[in-house]
Amino acid sequence: MDSTPPAAERTLSPFAKDLHLGNSLTREKERFEPYNPPYVGMYVCGPTVYSNVHLGNVRTFLTFDVVYRYLLHLGYKVRYVRNITDVGHLTGDTDDGEDKIGKKARLENIEPMEVVQRYTNDFHDVMRVFHILPPSIEPTATGHIVEQISMIQKIMENGYAYEANGSVYFDVRKFAEGHNYGELSGRRIDELQNQTRALDGQDEKRDPLDFALWKKADASHLMHWPSPWSEGFPGWHLECSVMSTKYLGRSFDIHGGGMDLKFPHHECEIAQNMGAHGPEQPVRYWLHGNMLTVNGRKMSKSEGNGFTPEELITGNHKLLEKGYSPMTVRFFMLQGHYAGTLDFSNPALQAAEKGLDRLMSAWGLLDGLAPVAEGEKAPDLSALRARAYAAMNDDFNTPVLIAVLYDAVKVVNSVAAGRMALDADGIEALKALFNEFACDILGLQPENASEAGGSDRTDGLMEVICTLRGEAKANKDWATADLIRDRLAELGVQIKDGKDGTSWTFD
RNA sequence: GGUCUGGUGGCCGAGUGGCUAGGCUCAGCUCUGCAAAAGCUGCUACAGCGGUUCGAAUCCGCUCCAGACCUCCA
Numbered sequence: 001m002d003s004t005p006p007a008a009e010r011t012l013s014p015f016a017k018d019l020h021l022g023n024s025l026t027r028e029k030e031r032f033e034p035y036n037p038p039y040v041g042m043y044v045c046g047p048t049v050y051s052n053v054h055l056g057n058v059r060t061f062l063t064f065d066v067v068y069r070y071l072l073h074l075g076y077k078v079r080y081v082r083n084i085t086d087v088g089h090l091t092g093d094t095d096d097g098e099d100k101i102g103k104k105a106r107l108e109n110i111e112p113m114e115v116v117q118r119y120t121n122d123f124h125d126v127m128r129v130f131h132i133l134p135p136s137i138e139p140t141a142t143g144h145i146v147e148q149i150s151m152i153q154k155i156m157e158n159g160y161a162y163e164a165n166g167s168v169y170f171d172v173r174k175f176a177e178g179h180n181y182g183e184l185s186g187r188r189i190d191e192l193q194n195q196t197r198a199l200d201g202q203d204e205k206r207d208p209l210d211f212a213l214w215k216k217a218d219a220s221h222l223m224h225w226p227s228p229w230s231e232g233f234p235g236w237h238l239e240c241s242v243m244s245t246k247y248l249g250r251s252f253d254i255h256g257g258g259m260d261l262k263f264p265h266h267e268c269e270i271a272q273n274m275g276a277h278g279p280e281q282p283v284r285y286w287l288h289g290n291m292l293t294v295n296g297r298k299m300s301k302s303e304g305n306g307f308t309p310e311e312l313i314t315g316n317h318k319l320l321e322k323g324y325s326p327m328t329v330r331f332f333m334l335q336g337h338y339a340g341t342l343d344f345s346n347p348a349l350q351a352a353e354k355g356l357d358r359l360m361s362a363w364g365l366l367d368g369l370a371p372v373a374e375g376e377k378a379p380d381l382s383a384l385r386a387r388a389y390a391a392m393n394d395d396f397n398t399p400v401l402i403a404v405l406y407d408a409v410k411v412v413n414s415v416a417a418g419r420m421a422l423d424a425d426g427i428e429a430l431k432a433l434f435n436e437f438a439c440d441i442l443g444l445q446p447e448n449a450s451e452a453g454g455s456d457r458t459d460g461l462m463e464v465i466c467t468l469r470g471e472a473k474a475n476k477d478w479a480t481a482d483l484i485r486d487r488l489a490e491l492g493v494q495i496k497d498g499k500d501g502t503s504w505t506f507d
Numbered sequence: 508g509g510u511c512u513g514g515u516g517g518c519c520g521a522g523u524g525g526c527u528a529g530g531c532u533c534a535g536c537u538c539u540g541c542a543a544a545a546g547c548u549g550c551u552a553c554a555g556c557g558g559u560u561c562g563a564a565u566c567c568g569c570u571c572c573a574g575a576c577c578u579c580c581a
Contacts, residue, residue, distance in 0.1 A: 027511095044581095045581075046581090047581075048579090048580080053581085054581090056580085056581060057580090057581045058581085059581070060581035061581075063581090100579080182510090185510070185511085185576080185577085186510050186511060187509080187510055187511095187576090187577070188509085188510085191508090191509050191510075191577090192509085192510095192577075236579090256581095257581065258580080258581030259511095259512090259575070259576080259581080260575075260576070260579095260580060260581065261580085261581070262511090262576075263510085263576060263577065264576095264577085264578095288581095289581065290512085290575085290581095291574090291575070291581075292581085293574075293575095296573070296574065297574080298574080298575065298580090299581095300579095300580055300581090301579085301580060302579070302580065303580095332519090335519075335520065335521090335529085335530070336519080336520060336521085337520085337521075339512095340512085340513080340520090340521095341512080341513075341574070341575080342519090342520090343519080343520095345518080345519075347518055347519070347531080347532085348518070348519045348520085348531085349519095350531075351518070351519060351530060351531035351532080352519080352530075352531080353531095354530080354531060354532095355529090355530045355531065356530095358530085358544095358545095359530095361544085361545095362545095391521095397521075397522095399520065399521050399528085399529070399530090400521060400522085400528070400529080402521095402529065402530080403521075403528055403529035403530080404529090405529095406529060406530070407529090410545095410546085413544090413545055413546075414545085414546070416545080417538090417544095417545055417546070419545090419546070473540080476540070478540060478541070481540085481541090482540095482541075482542080485542080485543090489543095494543070494544090495542090495543080496542090496543055496544050496545095497539075497540095497541095497542085497543080497544090498544075498545090503544090505544095
């Protein structure tokens with residue numbers, strides 16, 4: 001046996017071996033062991049691009065953005081696949097509903113692909129605004145029709161699907177004879193059988209639990225492709241099975257998505273993969289992000305209680321008392337664990353806004369800290385770092401990581417105020433902590449970077465003003481000094497008199 | 508009805524057998540011309556009842572309440 005680890009494996013952080021994930025499939029927290037380290041395959045169900053994404057959607061993509069960032073930080077070579085659903089997702093509660101994209105196109109009298117492009121663009125804009133990194137591959141369902149047809153054929157050859165009147169359905173009953181259908185969602189097939197309502201237009205199916213792999217298009221359908229069975233279109237669940245298999249293989253490491261996709265979507269994905277490829281589990285770790293709620297209710301398009309990122313930023317929505325910046329929202333969401341529901345409220349957002357501001361201010365002070373040669377006994381900064389890793393390794397516990405960062409904030413502020421001394425190594429350790437955990441992993445960045453940094457002219461102007469005000473203060477001309485401070489405040493510039501002179505910040 | 512989650516202090520939100528979560532708010536103090544910032548201190552927390560245990564917010568049982576999924580939704 002070769003005892004030398006492969007070169008690639010040596011790039012992994014020593015902390016990588018302690019990463020634990022909450023696996024929805026086993027309902028256990030399990031140590032993360034990828035199939036082929038340092039390579040990691042991760043698939044996340046992306047949006048259906050028939051309307052603007054809302055904040056609840058953002059939460060899920062943010063969750064997996066942090067997962068992606070942390071895996072990269074640990075040194076994994078991650079192939080992150082996040083699809084765009086641009087066909088096959090039906091409205092209504094039966095398989096006879098209208099295609100969402102097609103419906104939108106018909107209503108607006110435009111091409112389906114115009115709908116797709118418009119909302120794909122919107123989606124990408126939103127992801128950028130929230131500092132969510134693009135995935136390695138972003139495949140579309142319409143770009144994989146050939147592969148989908150081929151997978152249906154495999155499933156049929158294995159006896160788990162049947163054709164009826166030009167459509168093809170997955171035979172859940174047959175599949176369940178030799179497989180544990182319902183393993184992921186905890187459902188039992190007999191109960192599902194009893195609970196499923198009798199719906200119209202299901203006569204083609206042998207069983208109400210069966211789901212569509214291919215649907216024959218009727219005359220009103222705008223999007224359709226030729227297939228061995230009919231001119232039609234693929235079922236919604238199929239695309240994810242096809243694209244994950246194509247880009248990540250038949251068994252890959254992580255599959256993510258929103259909690260609301262667990263059943264039936266993800267359950268069907270597993271069934272399709274096994275139906276086509278055999279009994280081994282297609283996914284080792286299933287991760288599910290929980291819902292964003294408003295007044296205790298899930299934010300969703302159909303409830304009408306969602307708002308778009310634009311409404312959020314402008315504050316132009318009845319649920320919003322004011323506008324909130326994207327970083328505030330990002331920080332707010334990271335203050336809760338991804339697996340729990342998170343309730344949106346104005347007080348909570350305002351708390352996050354202030355908390356983030358304090359965090360960012362301390363971070364900004366770091367560059368200006370003066371090290372001492374022989375620092376007093378400094379707090380144990382390596383302990384902070386270890387706690388930060390421990391938090392992330394515990395199923396991406398970002399709220400605990402943030403608590404660690406606030407401990408670092410206290411150190412920074414104390415040093416800046418002269419109450420504590422740090423040597424150069426200590427300051428570097430703090431910088432590394434912020435750069436790696438706040439910036440790289442949590443994806444936090446100072447907002448209005450250009451403004452906060454200030455242009456030379458702005459800095460010059462502010463220095464002139466502060467010098468004049470300093471003279472007024474020296475003359476005990478408090479009226480003038482306060483006038484300057486108040487007027488600047490009205491313009492969104494905060495003046496702070498410290499021991500070593502006056503500093504300013506912009507709103 | 509079934510499956511699953513959860514009920515933590517003024518608010519948000521971690522923690523899952525003994526060890527400070529954290530943020531925000533509020534009050535007091537330090538600093539300061541005042542203010543802001545920062546720091547320190549404080550602010551009647553673990554839905555209820557019973558059980559296991561030397562010890563339970565944390566485990567078990569029951570009750571109550573809320574939410575999600577079971578039909579499109581991240």
